[in-house]
Amino acid sequence: MKKENKSLWIKWLICFGVASLITLGVFFIKNFFTDNVGRNIQVLADGFSVSGLLMTMFAGLLFVSGEGAFIGIGFIMRSVALTFIPMGRKKHELYRDYRERKVKELKKQSDVCVLVTGLVFLFVGIVFNVIWLVCFYNVV
Numbered sequence: 154m155k156k157e158n159k160s161l162w163i164k165w166l167i168c169f170g171v172a173s174l175i176t177l178g179v180f181f182i183k184n185f186f187t188d189n190v191g192r193n194i195q196v197l198a199d200g201f202s203v204s205g206l207l208m209t210m211f212a213g214l215l216f217v218s219g220e221g222a223f224i225g226i227g228f229i230m231r232s233v234a235l236t237f238i239p240m241g242r243k244k245h246e247l248y249r250d251y252r253e254r255k256v257k258e259l260k261k262q263s264d265v266c267v268l269v270t271g272l273v274f275l276f277v278g279i280v281f282n283v284i285w286l287v288c289f290y291n292v293v
Contacts (some may be wrong), residue, residue, distance in 0.1 A: 161266075164266045165266045165270070168208070172204045173204075175203065175208075179204070180197075180200050185197075191288070194284055195289075198278050201275070201277040202275060202278030202282065203278075204274045205273070205276070205277070206271070206275060208274060208275075209268060209271035210271075211271070212267040212268035219264075220259075221252075224256070227255070228248055228251050232245065
């Protein structure tokens with residue numbers, strides 16, 4: 154197997170593993186192992202929905218940071234930190250220069266695995282939610 158394919162498989166497995174751990178955490182917090190089928194389906198819906206939402210939002214955060222949205226915050230934090238260092242004034246640079254340097258350093262990564270894994274888990278959570286609403290939800 155090529156090294157690129159192996160690296161890609163590892164990325165996908167890590168994404169799936171993290172989403173599965175989040176789902177299992179929600180299962181244990183919400184007491185999944187009960188005798189009530191309706192309650193178990195509700196916990197399944199919560200577990201998959203929470204992990205899907207978290208992974209999808211994390212993918213969005215990766216995309217936004219990859220486009221350079223947090224460069225200004227980094228510049229402010231660096232300037233504040235350099236203020237408290239005695240020799241920090243010598244390392245100070247203009248925002249324009251700082252932004253140019255950071256834009257050159259940005260790497261365009263395709264973190265599609267995080268987004269796809271999050272959307273799949275979210276879809277499974279929505280399916281369990283629909284099953285619960287159709288079969289077990291009673292308005293009295």
